[in-house]
Amino acid sequence: MPTETNNPEYLIEIKNLKKSFGDNEVLKDINLNVRKGEVISVIGPSGCGKSTFIRLIMMLEKATGGAIVLDGENILDPKSDQNKARARIGMVFQSFNLFPHMTVKQNITLAPVKLGLMSKEDADRKAMELLQRIGLADKADQHPARLSGGQQQRVAIVRALAMNPEIMLFDEPTSALDPEMVGEVLGLIKDLAESGMTMIIVTHEMGFARDVSDRVLFFNGGYIAEANTPEELFGNPQDARLKEFLSKVL
């Protein structure tokens, strides 16, 4: 039974979330409460619905059923302002998805300025501050095509951060990267985690998941098959599928 009352302890409450693509029931019943500042990793075999889960939270897909409650408001309710909710959530894609026709700085300032959250000057200042932090201030006026994959993904992260999101979603942020660039991106995410950002990270990097997470979720068969602290989940897996999965990836 899902709890109907909102616990102010939780930033996001996900209740009975379902998603089907036609006959393909990808997510059958997902329930998850995320505390403020919590870092959650999502692992699971390919095709188990990790991306779908993240995209549902971002409302890039339409859920088949259930609720996602953000600050007491069910954002899946058609009456809620989904654009506003999206602005409060940051998302980082596997393929970066920087806007190729804009400079790095324009990528970062576009949304805050367009949505009237900041003046152009403030947004510029903030963008430069963020770029400074990730050591890419000198690339501010270049187009993304001139940047390496690792640099692009860090810019994508900073772009999401510029909106001051309450929660950040990552969908395999390093899988499209050459191995030597994985470190710099994971390093940045780790810094974020340590700064207290609430995050849900879909990843194949088990070591990273163990390192950075407060909780790790194992998706299988349309459900969260196992959820636990990284030490417990990796050290003492219960679910048979999880055991099999870990034996393959570790």
Add this chain to the structure above:
Amino acid sequence: MMKKTLAVFMVAVFLLTIAVPLASNTEDTDAAGNTIIIESSPDFAPYDYYYGTEFAGIDMDILRAISNDIGKKIEFRPNDFGSILTSVTQHKCDMGASGFTITEERKESVLFTDDYALIRQVVVAKAGLDIKTIDDIRGKTIAAQNGTSGADYAEGVTSNLRLHSGYAQVVLDILNGVAFCEVVDDAVGMAQVSAYPDQLAIYDVLTDAEDEHYGFIFAKDNVALYNEFNESLKRLKADGTVGKIVQYYVDNNYSPNTPSYFNQVKTLFVLTPEDSPYTYKAQGRNAGIDVDILSAVAKEMDYRISFIPSKRVDFVDKITFTPSYIGADVTISSDVPEGTMFVPSGVTDSLTVVTRSGTSVDDLAGKNVAVLSFSAASEYMVGKGASEVREYVLATDAVTDLLNETRDCIVVDTTMAKSLSARYPGMLSMSEPVTADDYVKRGYMLSADAGDLADAVSAALTKVKDSGEVKNILDYYAGDSFDMTQSSYYYSEPNGFFEKLYDKFMKDFIDNDGYKHILTGLGNTVKITLIALCIGTVIGILAAAIMSIHAETGKLLIPHMICRFYVTIIRGTPVLVQLLIIYYVILVDFASNAILIAAIAFGLNSGAYVSEIVRSGINSVPKGQMEAARSLGLSTRQSMTSVVIPQAIRNILPALGNEGISLLKETSVAGYIAIVDLTKAADIIRMNTYDALLPLLVIAVIYLAMVLVLQFLIKKLERRLNSAY
């Protein structure tokens, strides 16, 4: 990239800002709207035609007289004959004037004024054919203009009809031998023949054709204007104005080279007997000593010159009736005919006795002598004791009588004597001149009322003489013994392909100001294309955005369906049909700015194609771009405009450029709604000169040049875009 997109956008805005005012300036309709727009098919000399870029003809001038009479401004607009009636009934224009025969059938749809011209159908065919009765054309291929009485008549005579929208094609059909003949209003046929005197002839064999009357046409509900015009026409018929105008064109042999009755001042009208070395025709063109001297005079005066073939006998009548006429090839006599005066050209001559070869006449006493009318010889013969002195109008008749021994000799100007010797080689003998070299004084006959003209001509003549030009001209003709085959001193018959081409080019584009039509047409084509491009781009992007947003979110169902409908209809029907529907059905009440209507029609058409191009451009932007934008909190619309469309446009700029090129070429059908675009300009030149090849070639080159320039720009743009962001 942002800068480039901005630049492209700014260029578009700039073009729009210059295009729109241009478009609104195209028609001279003044703000009060009281300029009367008159549609006419200007390939209908002597009633409606272009003289240079000005409308001339009997219709036009009667309307100018009416315009003066009632104090209303008028403006002529060219349209195909077959379209004018609809234009009038739909109030696209205020009235039609294009030699409309008054018929019961037409009276059902329009109001006719009183008649102003009486005509009959005749046959025009190649000269020298044996067409004696109507049976000689039965079953033959007959050309006619669509919707005319001639077409109706021809239909009863043959089943091989070639119907055209203009007379230029009809005449070309005959000249090219595609059609055997045409059936046409008599005056119009005469005008055509006067344009091709050596190649065409009138055969007046349609004995059963009924008399027809022309009237001007108005929309049925335009009664006030109709009454105003009709009352004025009645007045002008009664006071002889209409008669004067018609007579003016008759005097000019209905030649399409006749300027408007109201604009004669700038032309020297020269009556030419065409039978002596002073005025004659060589290869269908005017030549001769007087022709060239007067051409030089006209040039000096900055006048045009127009030659009107006329017998000397008629000179006095014509000149006293129309004081702007100048009789050329005239011997100055001591008794000046009443109402005229002479202006000496300074050219003098002696008299010579011409005899049959091998004979001579030393003493004229007792001889049977031939002289030419209006020459100095009659006066010279007084008191010479000849047994008979017979005057001949034609020198050739005199020679015939000399050779068959009816006459003993011809006493004639030495120049003419030389000319006859050259034309009858070995058959004639010439005496030494029998008078002093300046016995015969040559010159021109003018009206006694034309003192100013006489002064101006004399002054110009002095200048031409002083410059040595008259001597050059005389030497030029003397070189060939005045044999009357030489072309004009100022015009050498073109030889070879390129010279002929050059000659045609001058005739098509320079002599009759044809290039001005081309420039007007080019301007309109560019205007229509630019405005349509702007309209099309805006509509296209809008429609594409609506359809894409619908595909993305399922919203905007109704606008989406409207867009789909629009794209399907536009892409599924010919652009010409769309243009006509918009002109005749949808924007019926949209005043008279045809150019704007065309721009709207072509813009709507282009928009459908642009929308498909933009849609494919939008689809070419990876889905992740939209998702990234949305995940930042931007709305679908904001994501579209800031992220997807700028990238899409960059991807499709080359395709958009190609659409611009197609659009430019498609505007060539704008002529169907009474617009003088580039293609129609070529049409108009063909109406004037009956030359189809060069005007079409020239506009093809202009279109090609514009397309090549556009292609070059697109290539350049593409190269810049291909360098990564």
